[in-house]
Amino acid sequence: MASYIGSATPRVDGRAKVTGEAKYAGEFNVPGLVHGYVVESTIPKGRIVRIDPSGALEVDGVIDVLTHRNRPQMADKDDAYKDEVATEKGSPYRPLYDDIVLFSGQPLALVLAEDWETARVAASLVKVEYQKAPHVTDLHTERANAFAIDKPEKPRGDAEKAFASAAVRHEAEYFIPTEHHNPMELFASTAIWDDGQLTVYDKTQGVQNVQQYLCGVFKMKPDAVRVMSPYMGGGFGSGLRPQYQVVLAVLAARALKRPVRVMLSRAQMYALGHRPATIERLALGAKSDGTLDAMTHEAIAVTSQFEEFARNDTGWGNLLYRSPNAKFEHKLVKLDVPTSCDMRAPGAATGVYALECAMDELAVALKTDPVQLRLQCYSDRDQGADIPYTSKQLRECYREGAAAFGWDKRKAEPRSMREGSDLVGWGMASGVWEALQMATTVRIVLTANGHAEVATAASDIGTGTYTIMAQVAADMLGLPIDNINVKLGDSTLPQCPLEGGSWIASSVCNAIANTARAVRGDLLKLAIGMKDSPLAGAGVDDVALIDGKIVSRRDATRAVSIASAMQSGTADRITREEANKVAEDKSHARNVHSAIFAEVKVDEQLGVIRVTRVVNAVAAGRILNPKTAHSQVMGGVVWGIGMALHEETLFDHRFGRVMNANIAEYHVPVNADVHDIKVIFVDEPDEMVNPLGIKGLGEIGIVGVAAAIANAVYHATGKRVRDLPITLDKVIQFN
Amino acid sequence: MARSGAAKRVTRMVTVPEKIPIRLTVNGNRMELTVAPWTTLLDALRDHLDLTGTKKGCDHGQCGACTVLVDGRRINSCLTLAVMKEGAEIITIEGLAHDGELHPLQQAFIDHDAFQCGYCTSGQICSAAGLIAEGKAKTADEIRELMSGNICRCGAYPNIVSAIQQAMERS
Numbered sequence: 001m002a003s004y005i006g007s008a009t010p011r012v013d014g015r016a017k018v019t020g021e022a023k024y025a026g027e028f029n030v031p032g033l034v035h036g037y038v039v040e041s042t043i044p045k046g047r048i049v050r051i052d053p054s055g056a057l058e059v060d061g062v063i064d065v066l067t068h069r070n071r072p073q074m075a076d077k078d079d080a081y082k083d084e085v086a087t088e089k090g091s092p093y094r095p096l097y098d099d100i101v102l103f104s105g106q107p108l109a110l111v112l113a114e115d116w117e118t119a120r121v122a123a124s125l126v127k128v129e130y131q132k133a134p135h136v137t138d139l140h141t142e143r144a145n146a147f148a149i150d151k152p153e154k155p156r157g158d159a160e161k162a163f164a165s166a167a168v169r170h171e172a173e174y175f176i177p178t179e180h181h182n183p184m185e186l187f188a189s190t191a192i193w194d195d196g197q198l199t200v201y202d203k204t205q206g207v208q209n210v211q212q213y214l215c216g217v218f219k220m221k222p223d224a225v226r227v228m229s230p231y232m233g234g235g236f237g238s239g240l241r242p243q244y245q246v247v248l249a250v251l252a253a254r255a256l257k258r259p260v261r262v263m264l265s266r267a268q269m270y271a272l273g274h275r276p277a278t279i280e281r282l283a284l285g286a287k288s289d290g291t292l293d294a295m296t297h298e299a300i301a302v303t304s305q306f307e308e309f310a311r312n313d314t315g316w317g318n319l320l321y322r323s324p325n326a327k328f329e330h331k332l333v334k335l336d337v338p339t340s341c342d343m344r345a346p347g348a349a350t351g352v353y354a355l356e357c358a359m360d361e362l363a364v365a366l367k368t369d370p371v372q373l374r375l376q377c378y379s380d381r382d383q384g385a386d387i388p389y390t391s392k393q394l395r396e397c398y399r400e401g402a403a404a405f406g407w408d409k410r411k412a413e414p415r416s417m418r419e420g421s422d423l424v425g426w427g428m429a430s431g432v433w434e435a436l437q438m439a440t441t442v443r444i445v446l447t448a449n450g451h452a453e454v455a456t457a458a459s460d461i462g463t464g465t466y467t468i469m470a471q472v473a474a475d476m477l478g479l480p481i482d483n484i485n486v487k488l489g490d491s492t493l494p495q496c497p498l499e500g501g502s503w504i505a506s507s508v509c510n511a512i513a514n515t516a517r518a519v520r521g522d523l524l525k526l527a528i529g530m531k532d533s534p535l536a537g538a539g540v541d542d543v544a545l546i547d548g549k550i551v552s553r554r555d556a557t558r559a560v561s562i563a564s565a566m567q568s569g570t571a572d573r574i575t576r577e578e579a580n581k582v583a584e585d586k587s588h589a590r591n592v593h594s595a596i597f598a599e600v601k602v603d604e605q606l607g608v609i610r611v612t613r614v615v616n617a618v619a620a621g622r623i624l625n626p627k628t629a630h631s632q633v634m635g636g637v638v639w640g641i642g643m644a645l646h647e648e649t650l651f652d653h654r655f656g657r658v659m660n661a662n663i664a665e666y667h668v669p670v671n672a673d674v675h676d677i678k679v680i681f682v683d684e685p686d687e688m689v690n691p692l693g694i695k696g697l698g699e700i701g702i703v704g705v706a707a708a709i710a711n712a713v714y715h716a717t718g719k720r721v722r723d724l725p726i727t728l729d730k731v732i733q734f735n
Numbered sequence: 736m737a738r739s740g741a742a743k744r745v746t747r748m749v750t751v752p753e754k755i756p757i758r759l760t761v762n763g764n765r766m767e768l769t770v771a772p773w774t775t776l777l778d779a780l781r782d783h784l785d786l787t788g789t790k791k792g793c794d795h796g797q798c799g800a801c802t803v804l805v806d807g808r809r810i811n812s813c814l815t816l817a818v819m820k821e822g823a824e825i826i827t828i829e830g831l832a833h834d835g836e837l838h839p840l841q842q843a844f845i846d847h848d849a850f851q852c853g854y855c856t857s858g859q860i861c862s863a864a865g866l867i868a869e870g871k872a873k874t875a876d877e878i879r880e881l882m883s884g885n886i887c888r889c890g891a892y893p894n895i896v897s898a899i900q901q902a903m904e905r906s
Contacts (some may be wrong), residue, residue, distance in 0.1 A: 014845040017853030018837065018860060020788015020828035027787035059749040116782065117773050118751050125749070184792045184800055184854040184888050233790070233854025234888050266793040462852030462889050627848045631891060635851060638890025663886065664797040670883040674892040 004471035004481055005692075008627035012486065013231070013466045022231045025203040026188030026263045033190075034063060036252055036262035037119035038245070039109035039126045040271060041101045044336045044656030045135040048099040048108060048128060055125030056111050061118040063256060065126060066110045066248070071096045072255050074247075080216035084209045084498060085240050085342070090307030093339065094217075095244040096251065101130065102306055103338045104657045105271025110248045112256065116263075135336040137656040139277045139302050146300045146331035149308070153315035153384055157325035159283075162294035166285025170362040174282070174354035175723040178302070178649040179275040181343055182663055185233020187272065188263035189246040191253035198225045198253070202246050203232055205239040206498035208457045211491035213242045214250060227491040235461040236639075237342035240500050243272055270661035273341025274649060276302035278313060280354030284362045285325075290376045292323040299351060300331045304339040308332060311342065313351030318384040319432050319591055320355070320394075321377035336656055342500060344639055345699035348433055349706070353643070356429035356707030357722065360714065370428050370711065371398050371407060371595075382589035390588045391686035393619035394430065397595035400680050401428075401617030405597035414718035422601040425716025431594035431704030435621065435695035436503040441494035442511040443577040444473065444519050448566040450548050452477050454515075455487035457496040458508055463698055464628030465504055471624060472509045472692075476516030478545030478562075494577055502592070502696030505624060510580035510690050516545070518576040523550050526569035527560040534558040583690065590689050592620040592700045596640075598708040602716045607732035610675070611641050611709055617680040621695035626681065629697055633679045636701015642669045643702070644709035645725050667725075757821045761786065762830025770817045777801045779817035780827060788828035788857045792886070799885030802858035802865070803827050809865025811884075828857035831864070839905050840864055843898035851889035859885045863899045867906055875900065 016022040053065035074097060075081065081092035095107050109126050113119035136142050163169060190201040198220065204210045204227070211227040214220065232239060245262040252260040264272075278301040285294030299313035314328035343349070359377075363370040378395065381388050402408070410426045411417055417424040445453045454473040460466045466486045474481040487493060497507060521540040527533055527550050535543060535550060535558060543550050550565060552558035566572070599613040614637050623629045646667035650659045660666045686693045706724060713731060714720045721730045754769045761784060768783050777794075780786040780803070789812060792800030796814040803812045804826040831838035840860050843849070850856040862885045872878045878896050887895065 010845050011848065013853070014850075015837070017850055017856050018828075018841040018844050019832055020786070020857050022853055023787060024790075024854065026791070027781070029782065029785050029787070055749075060751050115771075116778060117771060121751070121773075122749075182888055184790070184798065184852065184886065186791060186793075232852060234852040236888075263791070266795065266797075462850075464851070628851075631848045631851055631889070631894065634893060635890035638892065662795060662797060663793050664795070668886060668888060669890065669892070670886055671879045671892045671895065672883040674879070674890070677893055 004474045005624055009467060009471050009481065009625055011464060011467045011628065012470045024185050024231050024233050025190060025201045025229060026186065026261055028190045028201050030192055030259045032258050034112050034252065034256055034258050034260045035116040035119045036248060036260055037111045037123040038107045038248065038264065038268055039111065039123045040268060041104055041106040041108050043101055043130050043132050044104040044137060046101045046130045046132040048101065049131050050129040051109060052127040053109060055127060056122035059118060059122040059125065061114045062122045063112045063114065066096060066252060066255060067108065068096045068098050071251055075217050075219060083213040083241050084206065087307040087309050092307060095247045103271060103336055105268060107244055107248060110252060110262065112252050112260065135656040137335050137337055137651050138653045139279065139333055139335065142333045142335060143279060143300050146333045149310045149330050149332060152330060153312065153318065153328035155327045156383065159294045159296045159325040159327035162325035163283050163285040163296065166293050167288040168286045168365050170358055170365050171283040172358060172361065172722060174280040174357060176278045176350045176353060177724060178277040179343060179643065179647045180270055180649050180666060181236040181238035182666065182668055183234030183236060183238055186263050186266060187243050187245050187269055188261065189249040190259065190261045191249035192259040193253040193257055196224060198250065200227045200246060200250065202227055202229055203239055204229050204242065205232065205235040205459050205461055205500055207459065207489055207491040208495065209498055210242045210246060217247060218250060228489060229459055230489040232459055232461045236344045237346065237500060238272060240342050240498050241273065266663055267661040270649065270658045271338055273338060275343035276340035278350045280313060280351065282354055282358035284358055286362060286366060290366050290368050290373060292321050292377045293325060295321065295323040295326045297355060298329040300333055302335050302337065302340055303332045304337055305334045307339040309340045311347035313347050315384060316348060316352050316432055317355050319382055320379060320430055322379045322383065345433060345703045348699065348703045349643065352431060352703050353706045356704055357710050360427065360711040369412065371402055374398065374430055385589060387587060387589050390590050390688040391621065391684050392591065392593060393682045393684040394593035394595065396682045397593055397617040397619050400682055401595040401597050401615050404678055404680060405615040407597060414715050419601065421604055423604050423716040425600045425602065425712040427708050427711025427715050428595065428597045429704035429707035429711060431596060431700055433502060433592050433699045433703055435590040435592050435689050436501050437506045437510065437580065437582050437690050438497040438503050439579060439582050440496050440507040440511040441577055441579045442508065442515045443494045443575065444515045446477065446519050446574045448563055448572050450479055450562055451483045452479060453485045453487060454512060455493045456508055456511065457491055457493040458488040458504055459499040460488060461499050463632060464625060465508065467628055468505055468624045469508060469512060472512045473516065476513055477519065478547055478549065502698040505696050506690050506694040507580055509624065509694055510692050511578065513692060514580060515576050515578040518578050519574050520545055522574045522576065523562060523565050526571060527565040530560065530565065530568045533560065535560055588688060592695045594618045594700050594704060596704045596708040598712045600709060600712040600716055602713065602731060607728035609645055609713060609726065609728065609731065613676045615678045615680065616701065617682055618700055619682040619684040620697050620700060621684050621686045621689055622693040623681045624694065629681065630679045632697045633701035634677050637677050637705050638669050638674055639702040640705020641673060641709065643724060644706040648725050755818050757818055759820060760824045762826060772816060772818050774817050775813050776815040776817045776820055777812040780812060786827050786829050790854055790857055799862060800855050800858040802862040802885060804861055804865055807868055809862050828861060831860065840902040843901040847894045847898040847901065849891050849894040849898040851891060855885060855887045859887065859895055867903055
């Protein structure tokens with residue numbers, strides 16, 4: 001039987017998704033469903049002086065209006081609101097808790113009606129009077145108030161002195177604006193209250209995180225709350241923390257003793273978390289031989305007034321480039337906005353963008369090829385911790401990526417490559433992310449007919465978790481993939497961390513391997529118990545499960561079928577639950593790497609920029625499924641295109657409000673923006689990172705892409721745009 | 736200030752528009768339903784007929800997730816009031832497969848991994864069916880341009896184009 005691991009297996013949930021059978025959080029039409037519609041604040045800071053729901057209550061079909069004044073009881077301590085990824089410092093936001101307005105778009109009331117349209121029109125009739133307070137929403141005007149986070153990267157040597165005496169220097173500031181995830185599915189929760197038992201269908205990347213959070217907020221016992229999320233219409237980090245609509249849905253379901261659905265509008269989702277606007281300063285000093293002597297990376301990012309959200313943007317250079325002198329500083333600025341949150345490759349998408357643009361500028365200053373500079377500075381150690389890598393095939397990424405792209409045909413001079421009325425630019429960058437593993441438990445139930453259920457409380461946010469779980473289980477149990485039933489997205493299943501940080505594949509699959517080994521042990525015991533067993537004396541690691549049989553690894557003719565082993569032991573099912581082993585070993589760094597090559601064509605008259613080709617060569621350990629892995633990285637590249645050229649949440653700072661809170665004016669890449677994307681997986685066997693050698697792919701695809709595109713725009717036009725997104729107005733005066 | 740349940744004591748001053756009976760043919764089935772004039776075709780499908788395969792992503796005609804076929808043409812069902820479509824023939828994602836056999840576009844989307852989270856997929860497939868019926872798109876560039884009303888945030892666009900090309904070749 002051929003191995004499923006490593007094969008381009010089509011998604012096992014593909015049929016459900018192409019037929020419309022897959023149900024998302026806002027699609028459970030239970031009888032008696034009440035529809036909630038949120039009334040949001042129109043000011044960014046102040047107090048509610050008066051809130052008058054009478055206009056809404058006069059509308060036929062309206063059941064009630066919940067506000068901070070009449071809501072059912074909620075917990076009054078911060079701890080109850082701290083979910084798994086809540087910030088260490090600060091006080092989590094509590095929806096409908098009191099009269100304080102912390103950000104524009106904050107929910108102030110929930111209108112409940114028999115149908116959605118009625119709730120929506122009634123919501124427009126709720127009157128709110130405010131006492132406004134002075135607000136700040138502009139990072140640039142507040143940067144003087146920035147403060148350093150508690151755990152900065154350690155400095156090395158004296159970066160300032162080395163920079164001052166460097167033969168070649170580059171110093172510049174880069175800027176990444178606020179970005180919003182904009183998953184296609186609107187945030188929604190359906191809460192079903194049944195005599196003290198609560199079932200919630202929620203749009204979340206972590207059902208158990210939401211379950212524990214709800215237990216805290218509503219002081220409920222764990223067995224009284226079940227959170228389900230069988231499918232999620234995109235997360236990208238936006239669904240890591242419980243969002244406020246789940247609290248509102250549960251509040252209302254408890255108040256009315258009826259099932260309630262709360263679905264946010266697209267505009268309302270701009271008052272959830274976001275990628276923080278960030279200012280990055282890089283100062284790189286090189287010796288005349290083109291090696292780095294000084295590296296300084298400082299970042300100033302946005303957080304809210306009430307929580308300190310920080311993902312260190314600096315320090316990635318420690319993983320990529322040797323420099324005896326280095327200094328890092330990540331600072332925060334508090335603004336009157338919702339708390340920023342994780343968004344695809346948090347800290348790296350932004351920090352590596354700045355670092356890799358700065359390296360490109362240094363290459364220009366050194367008159368060195370950008371790939372050559374990276375090879376000259378290549379680090380075989382994580383310099384921050386001063387340890388080697390479990391594996392790092394980044395050199396091979398540069399080599400294979402450059403070859404596939406045709407980098408050797410690049411003319412170094414900017415504006416030197418043309419095609420008709422277009423200036424052609426080629427740029428490149430490196431990418432890096434972490435290869436993490438988190439504690440996870442998997443349950444396998446094997447039945448005598450050779451079918452197995454594999455379960456853990458993971459989420460599949462489109463990453464392909466259902467499929468890789470089925471592949472790994474099929475291989476480990478020696479069964480056809482059609483005999484594997486994957487269960488996830490249910491808080492009652494065995495413990496699983498949030499789907500984030502690119503750690504789910506390694507965590508879940510290694511846990512499947514351990515659980516399958518335990519099942520194999522049980523089967524072997526049954527097989528050995530058979531009369532004249534051909535497997536007598538064998539240990540669990542002397543046998544494998546292949547084609548529905550327990551087979552000796554030494555002599556394949558010595559085998560017992562699963563069915564007969566279970567029959568002889570009169571076992572109709574074997575149930576085992578085991579966890580992965582998360583390495584405590586700190587002797588090696590665990591990272592994924594990539595090299596990105598991008599081609600842009602810029603219309604010389606109009607400044608219109610198109611990304612015509614991208615090659616992303618990734619070294620990420622074992623690739624479980626080339627099909628879904630390709631999609632992951634390709635999607636990351638599309639995100640990188642959006643970050644480089646399109647995405648920007650625009651504020652009117654006078655009012656502290658988002659001006660483009662919709663998916664037409666907040667630009668994301670559309671089909672016509674995306675052309676040729678080639679994904680290469682560089683061979684990278686790694687038995688040290690974890691037993692299955694899996695490193696994860698969710699984040700790495702985006703990291704470095706915006707830099708490669710920005711560098712290509714410079715190469716095309718001779719104009720260096722450091723403020724994202726690179727829109728045509730910024731490049732049009734490139735003469 | 737109203738407390739839960741207090742609403743019952745309020746005299747109703749604002750009445751919502753009267754519901755209107757309409758007839759639609761949805762996926763070959765004749766349906767009779769009663770909807771308010773402000774109910775969109777999208778909400779009628781999802782909330783009244785429990786056909787939740789058609790997705791709501793923006794309610795403003797900006798994302799394309801709600802694309803369905805009305806009398807053979809692709810439209811954004813969120814920009815269409817249900818009452819305007821009295822007597823129309825509507826095909827949703829649930830109506831594309833026949834007797835368990837997937838529509839060539841559905842199969843092509845699986846073959847080419849033309850989706851990740853799956854939330855834009857119904858709209859992409861219905862839009863692609865409309866595109867093929869229009870007969871305007873021949874090249875990959877034309878497909879890209881004419882499919883740009885359907886946003887895929889997971890970024891499956893190149894695979895979506897490949898899938899549509901496969902289905903075009905076979906149709």
